[in-house]
Amino acid sequence: MNCNYFGKCGSCTLHDYTYEEQLEKKVSLIKKDFGLSDIDIIKSESKNFRYRAEFRIYHDDSGISYAMNSFEKRALKIDECHIVSPLISTLMIKLLELVKDNHILKHKLFAVEFLTSTTDEAIITLIYHKKLDDSWKEEAKKALLSLHSNIIGRSRGIKIVVDKDYIHEKLTIFGKTYKYKVLDTGFTQPNPKVNQKMIEWVIKNINPLPNSNLLELYCGLGNFTLPLSKEFDKVLATEVSKASIKSANENVMLNKIDNIKFVRLSAQELVEAMDKKREFNRLKDINLDDYNFTHVFVDPPRAGVDEKSCEFLKRFENIIYISCNPKTLKRDLERLKEYEIVRFATFDQFAYTSHIECGVILRRIS
Ligand SMILES: C[S@@+](CC[C@H](N)C(=O)[O-])C[C@H]1O[C@@H](n2cnc3c(N)ncnc32)[C@H](O)[C@@H]1O
Incomplete structure (x- = not known):
């Protein structure tokens, strides 16, 4: 995988190795640490593997963009992320397009959380430094229709949910499929x-x-x-x-x-x-x-x-x-x-x- 932000974005710390090399390094450290020679190794996909992600929102004269912490702990503007799920990748672009010209949704927005499932359902949580009111809710309803995603607005002590605060996940384990209701809060892998x-x-x-x-x-x-x-x-x-x-x-x-x-x-x-x-x-x-x-x-x-x-x-x-x-x-x-x-x-x-x-x-x- 290649990413324009490798070496700058503080999230992917092992950017200068191929996927196989980084895995090899991590596994040999574990083997050494635990004194084991034979362990099972379960690999990840090398891209689009993270089904939840959080980004800061950066406001400047050119508008708004997503941001991550750089290695120096400063805001690094980004416009894509290759480790997130295909649905998060798509929603990142669509959401920014929608929010950048919408004062009510954009004003004092400081972070966005995406939660997606393999069934292609999503919750986008918009986190603000302001009180959210009915006018925000009206705009969020329009966003729901165009993004086909649940939208949650959060600010201190306030949570507004449009339309649902849960999605469904399906996992197939040895041929049997299990369905899970996943809330926006609470732990998920x-x-x-x-x-x-x-x-x-x-x-x-x-x-x-x-x-x-x-x-x-x-x-x-x-x-x-x-x-x-x-x-x-x-x-x-x-x-x-x-x-x-x-x-x-x-x-x-x-x-x-x-x-x-x-x-x-x-x-x-x-x-x-x-x-x-x-x-x-x-x-x-x-x-x-x-x-x-x-x-x-x-x-x-x-x-x-x-x-x-x-x-x-x-x-x-x-x-x-x-x-x-x-x-x-x-x-x-x-x-x-x-x-x-x-x-x-x-x-x-x-x-x-x-x-x-x-x-x-x-x-x-x-
Ligand atoms: C790593 S998550 C694992 C959850 C679950 N096994 C899964 O695969 O989704 C750890 C869980 O421990 C819970 N937890 C944290 N502290 C706890 C405690 N003192 N007693 C019981 N559960 C706790 C958290 O709420 C979280 O759901």
Whole structure:
């Protein structure tokens, strides 16, 4: 891939290597860091792989343009981005055309977020340093008609939605298609093709016996939960975000799955509930003693799993750990010394950056 902004835009830090070279560098660092010689490598597409993206809006005498931070942390005007999804690429151009001559939409606009899906649905969130009123809403409705995209206006304490604040995503996992409702807030995996392969990698590398149950922490909107539920008798999935649990509950119905219970609980609250140290109204219809958890699945934020929750993971025979930060993964694996690595993978969700996602299947050493 070639980009006019390589070497200037601070987003693609690995711009001076081909895709294969950068992947090779990242993978060898991981192998060295974790002392492993044989790991699975899941590649990204080399362009148009990011299905959500955020740009600043730069205003000057020549009008408005998109901007990214340069390596020197200054605004760098850009008019295209090759790593974003084909739909974001198209919408970037159309939106700018529309906004540049529209005072109401343009005035005090300082950032734009695009969220798209592989089903070609989109939400464009326009973020302002001003109050939004009915005249803004009228203009946003016209924009919706010409862009065929949901538009959200945000400014401090205000959110105006035209027409919807969600889109649908479809993932096909080993031939079965799962449909997800994705809200504008709440976590989503940025690279859907790698995401699909991550889920398949997990399923391929666990072999639960009949009647096994899965406990999931940090489940988001049920991205992994829905396909994994096919492998287990029952699943209990937990997550701290209210918005994500709302989506997860809708997703379970959308896919007519009946063996998953989603509960809004932080990892720390879950530990307290399992230890019967605290009662939660949110668990009133669930008897935790009815589960036979053979596997625990975690996909924490960059901070990794906190020490107490990591200790809690040791109650389970099998741990599946997806990590977006090798540093905290390494720390947590050191805390889980009683486990052996059954399989380790790198998932290149964030091509052209030094970030890499890892997956580890762990089994308690008997
Ligand atoms: C990396 S995302 C993974 C989400 C999901 N597994 C997916 O694939 O979309 C991490 C998730 O952890 C949630 N989270 C953050 N802190 C948490 C905590 N202390 N306890 C439980 N969930 C937490 C976030 O809201 C987010 O949904």
